[in-house]
Amino acid sequence: MKVLEGIRVLDLSIAMSGPFAAMKLADLGADVIKVEPPAGEWQRHASAGGARGKEVNASFLSLNRNKRSLSIDLKSEAGLAALHRLVGTADVFLQNYRPGVAARLGVDYETLRALRPDLVYVSISGYGESGPYATRPGQDLLLQAMSGALFSAGAPGRPPAAAPYFLVDAFAAYSAFEGALAALFHRQRTGEGQLVRVNMLDAIISAQMQEITVHTVGGVPQSRAAGIHAHSYIRAPYGIYPTSDGxxxxxxxxxxxxxxxxxxxxxxxxxxxxxxxxxxxxxxxxxxxxxxxxxxxxxxxxxxxxxxxxxxVYSYEDLLTDPQVAHNGSFVTYEHPTEGRVTTPGFPFALSAAPQTVERPAPVNGQHSREILRELGMTEEAVARLEKDGVVVSAPPRS
Structure with a gap:
C-alpha cells in the first residue's frame, strides 16, 4: 500500500513550486488531479532552455508525473460548480495564485472549507499573502536576490552570482510538501482541516539557517572573495579549482x-x-x-x-553516466503517449515498505476529464454537454 493511498489532492497550481509539491504527494500514492484551464497549464507550452516537446514540453513533464488531468473552465458557473463538487471528495487543495485571485475564482479557503470542513488547503505565494510586497511577482531570481544569499556568491567588483537553477521554487515546493503532510497528520489525530500558508521568501530565508545565524549571532559580515572561494563562511581552500583538463x-x-x-x-x-x-x-x-x-x-x-x-565537477552528461548515480537509481525512465521515452530525476528518498514508482506519465491536457467527472456521478450526457459548451476539455483516446 502506498503511503498516501486514499488521499485525493486537487492541484490548481502553475509553474514550478506548486506542481513540484503536488507531484511529491502523487509519488507517495495520492490521487493528484491537476485542474487545468481549457488551453492547459501554461507550462505545457513554455519551453525551458528551448526544450520543446512534440505536444508537452520538458519542464511540464518533469513536474507532473503520477497525476491525472481535468481540463475545465472555472470562470464558468458550470465549471466552478463541478470543481466545488470535486472539493467535497478531496483531502488537500493546493494553489499558488497571486493574492486575491483564488477569492475571485471562488476557490479561496473560506469558500472551500464550507464545502469540506476538514480540507487541508495549501496556499503558496511569493512574499506572503499580505504586507507591503504581497503583490510583487514571486519569481525565483527576484527572491534569490532579495534573500541576501547572492552577496555571498561571486567576486568583488562583479555582480553577485545567482544559482543556475530554480532554487527558491524548489525550497518552496519542499516547504509546501512538508506543510501538507504535517496538516494531514494533524487531521488524522484531531479531525480538523486547516490552512497551510507557504511563501517563497520565507522558504529561501529558512534554507540559509546556518549562514544567516552566523551573521545574526556571530556578527560575521558577508564577503565575496577575489580568488577562488565558494562560501564566505568556510575557511580556505574551499571551492572549484581549474586543473589542466577541467x-x-x-x-x-x-x-x-x-x-x-x-x-x-x-x-x-x-x-x-x-x-x-x-x-x-x-x-x-x-x-x-x-x-x-x-x-x-x-x-x-x-x-x-x-x-x-x-x-x-560534472556536467549533466557526466552525471547521467556516473556509476553511483546508476547504482542509486537517481533517474526514472518511462514511456509517454506523445513524447516517447522520458528520463527525469527520480525520488529523493526511499521507503522500504512502500516504494515509490511512476504509475502515470505526466498527463495530456484533459486526459482524465471524463474519468474524473464520472467518478462524481455525472452521466455521459452531462459530461458531453459540458464538453459541447466548452466548459470541459477531454483529450481524445490514445492507443
Missing part, C-alpha cells in the same frame, strides 16, 4: 597536507583554523597554481590517497 572541487583541505601532496613548502606554515580566513587569498592562489599543472584524474587519486576531500 575542474576539481576541493573541500576542507588542510594546508599542511596539501603542502606534502604538492611539494609546496609555502603552504606548510598556514594553520587551517588560524589562517583559513585571514590568509584566504594567499592559500587559494598557491593551491590554484599547483592544481593547474595536472589533470583532474591525477588529483582525485593523489589527494584522495592523502585523505583530502575532493571530487569531480
Amino acid at each position: 575542474y576539481l572541487a576541493l573541500s576542507f583541505a588542510e594546508p599542511a597536507v596539501l603542502a606534502r601532496v604538492f611539494e609546496e613548502p609555502g603552504l606548510a606554515p598556514f594553520d587551517a583554523e588560524r589562517d583559513g580566513f585571514r590568509a584566504r587569498e594567499e592559500i587559494s592562489a598557491l593551491v590554484e597554481k599547483h592544481l593547474r599543472r595536472r589533470p583532474t584524474g591525477h588529483w582525485l587519486e593523489a589527494l584522495g590517497a592523502a585523505g583530502v576531500w575532493c571530487g569531480p
Whole structure:
C-alpha cells in the first residue's frame, strides 16, 4: 500500500513550486488531479532552455508525473460548480495564485472549507499573502536576490552570482510538501482541516539557517572573495579549482597536507583554523597554481590517497553516466503517449515498505476529464454537454 493511498489532492497550481509539491504527494500514492484551464497549464507550452516537446514540453513533464488531468473552465458557473463538487471528495487543495485571485475564482479557503470542513488547503505565494510586497511577482531570481544569499556568491567588483537553477521554487515546493503532510497528520489525530500558508521568501530565508545565524549571532559580515572561494563562511581552500583538463572541487583541505601532496613548502606554515580566513587569498592562489599543472584524474587519486576531500565537477552528461548515480537509481525512465521515452530525476528518498514508482506519465491536457467527472456521478450526457459548451476539455483516446 502506498503511503498516501486514499488521499485525493486537487492541484490548481502553475509553474514550478506548486506542481513540484503536488507531484511529491502523487509519488507517495495520492490521487493528484491537476485542474487545468481549457488551453492547459501554461507550462505545457513554455519551453525551458528551448526544450520543446512534440505536444508537452520538458519542464511540464518533469513536474507532473503520477497525476491525472481535468481540463475545465472555472470562470464558468458550470465549471466552478463541478470543481466545488470535486472539493467535497478531496483531502488537500493546493494553489499558488497571486493574492486575491483564488477569492475571485471562488476557490479561496473560506469558500472551500464550507464545502469540506476538514480540507487541508495549501496556499503558496511569493512574499506572503499580505504586507507591503504581497503583490510583487514571486519569481525565483527576484527572491534569490532579495534573500541576501547572492552577496555571498561571486567576486568583488562583479555582480553577485545567482544559482543556475530554480532554487527558491524548489525550497518552496519542499516547504509546501512538508506543510501538507504535517496538516494531514494533524487531521488524522484531531479531525480538523486547516490552512497551510507557504511563501517563497520565507522558504529561501529558512534554507540559509546556518549562514544567516552566523551573521545574526556571530556578527560575521558577508564577503565575496577575489580568488577562488565558494562560501564566505568556510575557511580556505574551499571551492572549484581549474586543473589542466577541467575542474576539481576541493573541500576542507588542510594546508599542511596539501603542502606534502604538492611539494609546496609555502603552504606548510598556514594553520587551517588560524589562517583559513585571514590568509584566504594567499592559500587559494598557491593551491590554484599547483592544481593547474595536472589533470583532474591525477588529483582525485593523489589527494584522495592523502585523505583530502575532493571530487569531480560534472556536467549533466557526466552525471547521467556516473556509476553511483546508476547504482542509486537517481533517474526514472518511462514511456509517454506523445513524447516517447522520458528520463527525469527520480525520488529523493526511499521507503522500504512502500516504494515509490511512476504509475502515470505526466498527463495530456484533459486526459482524465471524463474519468474524473464520472467518478462524481455525472452521466455521459452531462459530461458531453459540458464538453459541447466548452466548459470541459477531454483529450481524445490514445492507443
